[in-house]
Amino acid sequence: MKADVLRVQGLQVHYHTPLGAVKAADNISFSLKADERLGFAGESGSGKSTMALAILRMIKPPGQIEAGEVWLDGLNLMTLSEEEMRQVRLARIALVPQGSMNSLNPVTRIKEQIADALTDHGVRMSKRQVEERVRDLLQSVGLRPEVANMFPHELSGGMKQRACIAIAISLHPKVIIADEPTSALDVVVQKQVMETLARVQKDLEASVILVGHDMGVVAQFVDRLGVMYAGKLVEVSPVRDIFTKPLHPYTQMLIASLPSLEQKGTFQGIPGLPPLLRDLPPGCAFHPRCPYAFDRCQTEEPLSREARPNCWAACHLLS
Amino acid sequence: MRRNISLVIGIVLLSGLVLFVGIGHIVVDTSKSRALSAPAMKPPSFQYPFGTDRQGRDLLAVMVAGTPLTLRIGFIAGFLGVGVGAILGFVSAYYRGKVDVIIRGIADIGLTVPGLLVLIIIAVSIKEGLTVDQMAIIVASLAWLNPTRTIRAQVLSLRERGYVEVARLSGMSGPEIIFKEMMPNLLPYLAATLVNTVSNAILASIGLEVLGLGPIESPTLGMTLYWVNYNAALLNGWWWWWTAPIVIILVVFLGLFFLTVGLDEIANPRLRRAV
Amino acid sequence: MTTLLEARHVTKIFGGGLFDRNSIVALEGFSMAIDGDRPSITAVVGESGSGKTTLARLLLGLVTPTRGQVLYKGRDLQRMAHADWRAFRRDVQVIFQDPYEVYNPFYRVDHVLTTPVSKFKLASSKAEARALIEDVLKAVGLRSEETLGRFPHQLSGGQRQRVMVARALLLRPRLILADEPVSMVDASLRASILGSLRNMNLELGISIMYITHDLATAYQISENIVVLYRGSVAEAGDVELVVKHPQHPYTQLLISSIPLASAERTWTTETVVGPAGLQAAGSAGCKFADRCPFATSPCLQAAPPLFQTNRYRAVSCYLYQSAPALSVEEMVKAFAEPAKLSRVGSSGTPMTA
Numbered sequence: 001m002k003a004d005v006l007r008v009q010g011l012q013v014h015y016h017t018p019l020g021a022v023k024a025a026d027n028i029s030f031s032l033k034a035d036e037r038l039g040f041a042g043e044s045g046s047g048k049s050t051m052a053l054a055i056l057r058m059i060k061p062p063g064q065i066e067a068g069e070v071w072l073d074g075l076n077l078m079t080l081s082e083e084e085m086r087q088v089r090l091a092r093i094a095l096v097p098q099g100s101m102n103s104l105n106p107v108t109r110i111k112e113q114i115a116d117a118l119t120d121h122g123v124r125m126s127k128r129q130v131e132e133r134v135r136d137l138l139q140s141v142g143l144r145p146e147v148a149n150m151f152p153h154e155l156s157g158g159m160k161q162r163a164c165i166a167i168a169i170s171l172h173p174k175v176i177i178a179d180e181p182t183s184a185l186d187v188v189v190q191k192q193v194m195e196t197l198a199r200v201q202k203d204l205e206a207s208v209i210l211v212g213h214d215m216g217v218v219a220q221f222v223d224r225l226g227v228m229y230a231g232k233l234v235e236v237s238p239v240r241d242i243f244t245k246p247l248h249p250y251t252q253m254l255i256a257s258l259p260s261l262e263q264k265g266t267f268q269g270i271p272g273l274p275p276l277l278r279d280l281p282p283g284c285a286f287h288p289r290c291p292y293a294f295d296r297c298q299t300e301e302p303l304s305r306e307a308r309p310n311c312w313a314a315c316h317l318l319s
Numbered sequence: 320m321r322r323n324i325s326l327v328i329g330i331v332l333l334s335g336l337v338l339f340v341g342i343g344h345i346v347v348d349t350s351k352s353r354a355l356s357a358p359a360m361k362p363p364s365f366q367y368p369f370g371t372d373r374q375g376r377d378l379l380a381v382m383v384a385g386t387p388l389t390l391r392i393g394f395i396a397g398f399l400g401v402g403v404g405a406i407l408g409f410v411s412a413y414y415r416g417k418v419d420v421i422i423r424g425i426a427d428i429g430l431t432v433p434g435l436l437v438l439i440i441i442a443v444s445i446k447e448g449l450t451v452d453q454m455a456i457i458v459a460s461l462a463w464l465n466p467t468r469t470i471r472a473q474v475l476s477l478r479e480r481g482y483v484e485v486a487r488l489s490g491m492s493g494p495e496i497i498f499k500e501m502m503p504n505l506l507p508y509l510a511a512t513l514v515n516t517v518s519n520a521i522l523a524s525i526g527l528e529v530l531g532l533g534p535i536e537s538p539t540l541g542m543t544l545y546w547v548n549y550n551a552a553l554l555n556g557w558w559w560w561w562t563a564p565i566v567i568i569l570v571v572f573l574g575l576f577f578l579t580v581g582l583d584e585i586a587n588p589r590l591r592r593a594v
Numbered sequence: 595m596t597t598l599l600e601a602r603h604v605t606k607i608f609g610g611g612l613f614d615r616n617s618i619v620a621l622e623g624f625s626m627a628i629d630g631d632r633p634s635i636t637a638v639v640g641e642s643g644s645g646k647t648t649l650a651r652l653l654l655g656l657v658t659p660t661r662g663q664v665l666y667k668g669r670d671l672q673r674m675a676h677a678d679w680r681a682f683r684r685d686v687q688v689i690f691q692d693p694y695e696v697y698n699p700f701y702r703v704d705h706v707l708t709t710p711v712s713k714f715k716l717a718s719s720k721a722e723a724r725a726l727i728e729d730v731l732k733a734v735g736l737r738s739e740e741t742l743g744r745f746p747h748q749l750s751g752g753q754r755q756r757v758m759v760a761r762a763l764l765l766r767p768r769l770i771l772a773d774e775p776v777s778m779v780d781a782s783l784r785a786s787i788l789g790s791l792r793n794m795n796l797e798l799g800i801s802i803m804y805i806t807h808d809l810a811t812a813y814q815i816s817e818n819i820v821v822l823y824r825g826s827v828a829e830a831g832d833v834e835l836v837v838k839h840p841q842h843p844y845t846q847l848l849i850s851s852i853p854l855a856s857a858e859r860t861w862t863t864e865t866v867v868g869p870a871g872l873q874a875a876g877s878a879g880c881k882f883a884d885r886c887p888f889a890t891s892p893c894l895q896a897a898p899p900l901f902q903t904n905r906y907r908a909v910s911c912y913l914y915q916s917a918p919a920l921s922v923e924e925m926v927k928a929f930a931e932p933a934k935l936s937r938v939g940s941s942g943t944p945m946t947a
Contacts, residue, residue: 043780043781043782044751044780186641186642186807187641187807187809187852188847188848188851190851190853191851191861194853194861195861213780213781214781215781215855216852216853216854216855217853219853219854219855219856219857220853220854220860220861221853221861239857240857242857243855243856244857253782254781254782255855257781257782257784258781258810258855259784259785259808259810259811259813259814260810260814261809261810261813261837261849261852261854264813264814264834265814266814267785267814268785269782269783269784269786269789270782271786273750273752273753273783274750274780274782480695481690481692481694481695481696481697482695482696482697482698482706484656484690484696485690485696485706486698487656488654488683488687488688489683489706489709489710489713489714490683490709490710490713490714491713500698503698503700503701504698504699504700
């Protein structure tokens with residue numbers, strides 16, 4: 001049994017708006033093992049990006065981490081000072097953020113951006129060592145060494161994204177969090193970037209958390225998959241179980257809503273609309289749209305329980 | 320209100336001015352703003368709170384009578400300038416092509432010519448005495464140049480919006496799209512441009528008046544400063560003569576400036592609440 | 595057979611002239627006719643840079659072709675009279691990708707529905723207009739009391755897009771061009787919006803041209819498919835054939851790159867094909883040749899014509915040159931349903947840089 005590299009317990013993130021507190025992430029708990037790939041899939045507003053940012057303590061006001069613990073190799077990140085957290089970010093746990101290809105500095109060359117990341121973390125290396133490291137990093141993400149001297153606008157979308165991955169792994173973190181890393185990329189390029197991420201993970205012997213709305217991409221990459229809805233984690237199971245025997249009705253209906261390439265006429269949507277996060281229905285957040293809802297669902301919020309070995313879901317049908 | 324302090328300050332300043340003029344007209348005898356209506360060169364006293372000038376004008380009456388005149392020049396010129404500028408800017412940006420090239424060309428060339436110079440030449444060539452309204456027209460003749468360019472730039476980006484295309488596909492004609500789809504979204508921007516143009520117009524008119532090219536008979540703020548200059552009031556130590564108009568001009572410009580900043584905050588989509 | 599809308603040897607080049615190095619060839623020698631008699635659903639699939647959005651804009655008359663013509667009922671769009679344009683706007687409607695941009699933030703969402711009603715005189719009284727609008731809203735699964743009277747930012751992306759579909763329905767067009775209608779909508783809502791499109795086709799006889807990068811949804815709702823690569827047609831035909839048994843190397847690459855939401859690992863093969871280089875405008879030869887594992891020297895010299903390898907499918911690739919070629923002049927049916935397809939083959943002027 002591999003050790004837990006990351007353990008999140010009861011993470012709670014609220015956004016304080018003039019209209020009330022919005023529970024963007026509600027009581028999220030999960031663990032990530034060494035060398036493991038864990039995915040979080042959910043639609044817009046499900047809280048997956050919020051959760052990813054919260055783990056890194058990158059939530060900005062009016063958002064606030066109300067409660068929860070994040071244990072990284074035995075160290076509770078929530079107790080660290082801002083300065084200590086800064087050291088942990090990138091060095092031990094790195095983020096490939098959403099739309100990261102647009103967050104590259106347009107007037108700086110790639111090698112300088114990577115070097116900046118290194119020096120920012122107090123890494124003392126000679127100029128030649130930095131250049132070597134940059135070259136190694138670019139090679140590990142499949143980019144030619146000439147890319148180091150290029151500007152972001154000279155690179156294609158996929159290349160930019162791989163450059164962002166290179167920056168993220170520059171200090172050899174143990175955990176990589178990728179938040180929608182391929183959402184703006186074409187399908188062919190997307191596959192190449194995900195292959196790069198897989199290779200990088202193997203080289204570093206790191207763990208990856210992949211957050212995305214495209215169930216297909218997430219499913220093809222990860223070992224275990226968590227499904228999020230309205231800020232809650234409704235199911236976490238190995239990928240095989242999720243697709244062959246999904247536990248939570250939302251998971252089932254979400255999978256049914258995905259169009260397949262095998263057979264026509266098989267996909268159908270989930271009726272109704274996702275709830276407004278500041279106006280959640282009582283009890284289970286999914287009950288208004290759930291075909292199996294019964295009276296308990298309207299009053300009591302279901303707790304996550306292990307219905308099968310290593311398969312967790314929060315649904316009253318399982319008790 | 321708390322979010323837009325500039326707007327509040329601007330409104331307060333300008334309202335103060337309006338009150339001053341309004342109450343002043345009731346309380347003060349504005350006929351005293353003409354020459355020879357009061358003893359000359361009196362420093363401020365209870366009877367003449369702003370003092371009098373060399374030609375025997377009651378300066379308080381001058382301020383009360385003159386401020387609205389100056390403002391009127393500014394507003395007429397400002398409205399004319401933005402009105403013409405908006406029409407030209409919309410037409411130029413929406414239809415593109417030759418119309419755009421011509422309008423843009425004229426505006427660009429016009430902007431390179433020193434404005435004050437042109438105004439001076441125009442003012443000098445008018446032989447008979449200038450009225451306040453004629454001043455306004457003169458200033459307006461150049462006031463449309465900048466609004467044309469800036470409004471054109473705004474419309475250029477607006478016309479690429481999805482809803483403009485949808486309107487076109489729904490059968491709306493060009494002018495309809497300009498008025499019904501684009502104009503409402505530009506109202507805050509137009510308001511800010513208007514205030515800006517009024518401000519510039521007042522400045523231009525005061526500039527002309529100080530040079531003596533304004534309506535000589537009228538007690539406008541600029542003309543007062545002309546007389547201050549003519550009579551070397553600064554050197555002679557008649558401080559009350561130039562203090563009053565300068566303070567009022569300051570209030571006008573500060574008020575308009577804060578109003579512009581405040582309106583700009585409303586117009587700038589980045590500062591609006593997110594969709 | 596009357597043709598409703600047709601693209602004839604349409605080429606669109608952006609930026610600069612024919613031989614300018616900085617120009618981008620968005621679409622090259624594209625021809626396609628949409629039947630006015632029998633309603634069809636055709637998918638046009640391609641990645642970014644394929645020219646699919648340009649094609650949509652050309653067909654709507656929002657953009658003029660550099661070469662070739664777009665014809666509405668036989669009349670060139672560029673030379674149509676005003677009356678013809680009105681008829682065109684009634685017959686051909688569009689659903690855009692972005693459900694946020696298409697709404698004027700100044701008005702309530704009713705505005706996008708009432709404008710076409712009044713402009714095209716669809717109702718003779720206010721009550722009739724209101725009834726008409728409520729009907730179309732119901733047809734797309736929206737409740738008018740939840741939708742009308744609201745501002746755009748008060749509705750969700752999915753609701754906004756559904757209102758757009760309702761708007762297209764108001765005019766009872768003959769053809770709806772749907773340009774990525776669900777790519778900015780949540781997965782669970784996509785099915786219902788696409789379902790509405792499908793119903794409009796089956797029940798109301800409206801033809802749909804579904805333009806997208808998402809092969810899976812294209813497969814689900816279309817009868818025929820056209821695969822575009824960098825402005826040229828790679829493969830076209832019956833969607834079952836093209837998707838289940840792709841013949842063009844690009845189509846094969848595309849399909850193998852699609853991540854399936856299933857327990858099976860289909861993403862196992864390392865991508866053999868190299869990355870797309872930056873486009874060299876005006877180079878002769880097959881557009882895919884620089885990445886194709888099967889490329890040979892004829893591929894680099896001249897772009898291949900469409901070879902009809904099956905009654906219901908055509909491929910633009912020399913691997914299939916034993917099959918009969920579709921020539922420029924005659925438009926041969928390659929589709930299972932009556933949308934026709936042809937393109938400028940190697941007999942078209944190859945562009946030299």
